Amino acid sequence: MxxxxxxxxxxxxxxxxxxxxxxxxxxxxGDNGQGKTNTLEAIHLLATLRSFRNTNIRDIICHDDQEAEIYGSVISRDVPLELRILITQEGRRLWMGQRSVSVVSDYLGSLKVVAFTPDDLDMVKGGPSIRRKFMDRVVFLFKPEHLKTVRDFNTALKARNRLLKSKQVVDRQVVDSFSQTLSIHGAKVTRARKDIIERILEPASKILSHLDDDQEQLGLCFKPGWAANESVSADCLLDILRSGLDQDIRRYKTTRGPQLDDFEILLDNESARRFASQGQQRSCALALLLAIIGQAVEEDGQRPVILLDDVSSELDSKRRKQLFEQVIGLGNQVLVTTTDKDLVKDLSSKTRRKFIVSNGRVEAS
Ligand SMILES: Nc1ncnc2c1ncn2[C@@H]1O[C@H](COP(=O)(O)OP(=O)(O)OP(=O)(O)O)[C@@H](O)[C@H]1O
Ligand SMILES: [Mg+2]
Known part of the structure; x- marks a missing residue:
């Protein structure tokens, strides 16, 4: 694709x-602030309906305009397809070809992209929310419907927390109805995250051994935010929410559940967050990211478009070389942004098209 x-x-x-x-x-x-990240962000939005930045979708509308439009001509499953998104202050509208699309799941998956940004390299040492977002992004790549499950879970969680926060006497029955909804969606969320972590361990280990000479053994340990049973069932989560209700009332929030899911990255059985060097931590993050691309291809034979935003600036020259060798070896379409003249030189024999980005204009050179 x-x-x-x-x-x-x-x-x-x-x-x-x-x-x-x-x-x-x-x-x-291009230099800083010219529009490189914005270009990749627009493509990410076209594919996934979300930015890779923490941003309100309306913020992408140019300050001087009322609406923004992204239109992409893509080859999807060997078939040409036109995708279009219109973003206004009121919201978003989608088209596939001439057809207006109202069911988001019909749209998602027609263009698959995997984005790497410098933030992703903080995956090892950053907070758990970075890792949860990573897991969800990966699951989404395989199962676009995961996005809706996460959303439904978050809605139920917010509603339950709102009740627990209201200082009046908590209506246990109403809380329980939210616990039920939360557990149905929440168990699905945790199960999908657990599956994906188990699935990428092997390919990620292989990739890491190519990225780093140190040859340490990669481990990934999924840590559910609740004492999930083997099948990660909704019944189990519901039991936990029910038995923890008194504690939740005392703490004014839901103290167990997928909102606390995490996973730990290990090198030779030691916590990479606590013991690995910054370079090793970045290699681990890259190995995980590259592993998902391979898995995406395995899943449905479609090669996602790879977006690399300014990643190279955070890597030493050896890792940078390895990263690009691996990415180029995959044969996917790749969009790379950089301010770095050295990278331009390094990649010159492999680059098929070069663009200069200046003051919002992206011109082939
Ligand atoms: N809604 C908006 N309307 C107009 N301009 C905007 C809007 N949102 C962001 N910008 C501007 O877009 C410019 C380019 O941003 P972008 O992040 O793409 O730069 P970049 O080329 O990736 O730079 P860097 O090399 O520093 O990462 C910024 O100067 C920012 O102020
Ligand atoms: Mg940028």
Whole structure:
């Protein structure tokens, strides 16, 4: 799967324009603040309906405009397909070809992308929310419907917490009805996260052994935010929520559940967060990210488009070389942004199309 071209209108600082992409490596070069990340963000949004930044979707509308439009001509499962998103202050509208799409699940999955940003490299040492987001992004790549499950879970969790926070006497029956909804969606969320962590361990270990010479053994240990049983069942989560209700009332919040899921990365059975060097930690993060691309291809034979935003600036030259060798070896369409002249030099023989990004204009050079 690949993107033939993308047309933008009213997207952040980017000018109204069409960007024609190559099926191989596309390199976006420019100084800070010119629109490189915005370009990748627009593509990520077109594919997943979400930004990879923590942003309100309306923020992407250019300050001088009322609405933003992203239009992509893609080859999806060997078939040409036109995708279009219109974002206004009122919300979002979608089209596939001429057809307006109201059911999001019909749309998702037609274009698959995997984005790496410098934030991803904090996966080992950062807080658990980074790892939860990572797990959800990966699951979403395989099962687009996961997004809705997470949303339904979050809605139930918020509602339950709101009740627990209200200082009046808590209506236990009402809390229980939210516990039921929460446990149905929540168990699915935890189960999907657990499965994905188990699934990427082996490919990630292999990749890590190519990235790092140290040859330490990678381990991944999933840590559910509740004492999940073997089958990670909704009944089990419901029992836990019910038995923990008194504690939750005292603490004014839901103290156990998928909102506390996490996983630990181990090197030779030691916590990578506590003991690994920064370089090793980044290698671990890269290995996990690369592993999911391989898994995505295995899952449905579709090669996701890879978006690498400024990742190289955080890596030493050896790791950078390894990263690009691995990524290029996959044969997917790749979009790389950089401010770094050295990287441009390193990749020059492999780059199929080069763009200069300046003041919101993305021009092939
Ligand atoms: N809604 C918006 N309307 C207009 N401009 C915006 C909007 N949102 C962000 N911008 C501007 O877009 C510009 C480019 O941002 P972007 O993150 O793409 O830069 P970049 O080329 O990736 O830079 P860096 O190399 O520093 O990462 C920023 O200067 C920002 O102020
Ligand atoms: Mg940037």
């Amino acid at each position: 690949y993107i033939r071209n993308i047309r933008l209108n009213g997207y952040r600082n980017l000018k109204k324009q069409t960007i024609e992409l190559d099926t191989g490596i596309n390199l976006f070069i």
